[in-house]
Amino acid sequence: MTVSTADLWDERGPELDSIALNFGDFGAKDSFSGPARTVRCYQDNALAKTTLSQPGDGAVLIIDGGGSIATALMGDMIAELAVSNGWAGVVINGAVRDRVALSSMGLGIKALASNPRKSSKTGDGELDVTLEIGGATIRPGAMVFADADGVVVEK
Numbered sequence: 125m126t127v128s129t130a131d132l133w134d135e136r137g138p139e140l141d142s143i144a145l146n147f148g149d150f151g152a153k154d155s156f157s158g159p160a161r162t163v164r165c166y167q168d169n170a171l172a173k174t175t176l177s178q179p180g181d182g183a184v185l186i187i188d189g190g191g192s193i194a195t196a197l198m199g200d201m202i203a204e205l206a207v208s209n210g211w212a213g214v215v216i217n218g219a220v221r222d223r224v225a226l227s228s229m230g231l232g233i234k235a236l237a238s239n240p241r242k243s244s245k246t247g248d249g250e251l252d253v254t255l256e257i258g259g260a261t262i263r264p265g266a267m268v269f270a271d272a273d274g275v276v277v278e279k
Contacts, residue, residue, distance in 0.1 A: 128155075129273045141260035143215070143275040145191075147234035150220050151203070155271040156213035156232030158184040162264050165249030167195045173202050175251060180211030184232075184268040188255045189218025193236055195243040196221035200229070207231050215268065215275055217257045234270055 133140060161183050163172050172187050185206070189197045198214060200222035206214060213232025219239040220226060226233055252264040262268070266278045 129269050129271050129276050132269055133276060139279055140276045141279055143258040143260045143277070145217065145236065145258040147215070147236065147275065149233070149272065150223060150226045150235055150238070151213065151231040151233030152227060152229055153213065153232040156184065157267065157269045158182045158212035160184055160186050160262050160264055160266045160268045160277065162186045162188070162253055162255050162262055163249055163251055164188045164253055164255060165197065166190045167192055167243050168246055168248045169197045169202065169243045170245040170247040171249040171251060172197055173205065176202055176206040176209060176211060176214070178209060180206065180209050182210060182212045184213045184215060184270070185211060186255060186257070186262050186268065187214065187216045187218065188257055189216060191217050191236065193219040193239055195219065195241045196239050197243055198233070200225035203229050203231055203233065213270060215270060232270055234275060
């Protein structure tokens, strides 16, 4: 991504939504962009893992974990899958774990916090659904742009 989210907002504001959450950067890439894929899950990362195990083709996975930071929805093993399958990044309305390992991976990762506690793995959740996170609507296929200033998505 060569354009900052702030500059993009200045140019295209009415066409964009901004996710108004205080995300931290956990991956080695601070800036990333791509078409959205979406997962809704709560304290269960099996569907996210399955999705990131498939070819990403430069997409950004948006995971709506309901804002829970009680368990991590992604750690180093799932992030390695994302890197090896060509995902541009992951935005998590929830927590990650394995921060040190994540920080060296060639992947953009934004999340609310870190927690070493594992999530459950039952597979509960929904894939490729429209999400509402931080005042923004995220449709599957909409372009996502992320950098140190935050995350914006096409309406």
